[in-house]
Amino acid sequence: MSVPEPTLADQIAPGASGLEQLLAMIAAGGRPPIGDTLEFSLTEAGDGWAAFEGVPGRHAYNPIGTVHGGYAATLLDSACGCAVHSKLSAKQGYTTLELKVAYHRPLTDKTGPVRAEGKVVTFGRRAAFAEATIKDARGRIYASATSTLLVFER
Numbered sequence: 001m002s003v004p005e006p007t008l009a010d011q012i013a014p015g016a017s018g019l020e021q022l023l024a025m026i027a028a029g030g031r032p033p034i035g036d037t038l039e040f041s042l043t044e045a046g047d048g049w050a051a052f053e054g055v056p057g058r059h060a061y062n063p064i065g066t067v068h069g070g071y072a073a074t075l076l077d078s079a080c081g082c083a084v085h086s087k088l089s090a091k092q093g094y095t096t097l098e099l100k101v102a103y104h105r106p107l108t109d110k111t112g113p114v115r116a117e118g119k120v121v122t123f124g125r126r127a128a129f130a131e132a133t134i135k136d137a138r139g140r141i142y143a144s145a146t147s148t149l150l151v152f153e154r
Helices: 018-027 033-038 069-085
Strands: 040-046 049-054 092-103 114-123 127-136 141-153
Touching (some): 018 040, 033 069, 069 127, 069 141
Antiparallel strands (some): 040 049
8 A cells, every 4th residue: 555645734734824825835936736736836925915927828729729717717806716715724725616717818728938927906705806917927917816715614
């Protein structure tokens, strides 16, 4: 019987705040499991904000010849969620209740590196609101989102 590989959660000190957890993830390479699949990483986080970076490519193409909208939605959901995660105490958790995405221009394998930046708009006892954008290296917006998240005690 093989021993399972330790997960990121196994490597984070008990009692770590949300921001401490995110910084530990960045120190460990910044890749949540979905990041392995879609080839993106958490690269920066601070109090009330988080950023992911990736290179959209043919691995995420849809049948019409562009990067699937789910790639952008996943980056935006991750940026909004981790922005909220950065505000959590060690005893809190969160989950996305709603994500509204606007697609401004198509992502392709020629777009190059993109950055999804999320920030908390408001953080309450039970709900948080965040927003995020995806921009290329020249600062052009490809997609944006707003998100409502449920905050709860664990």
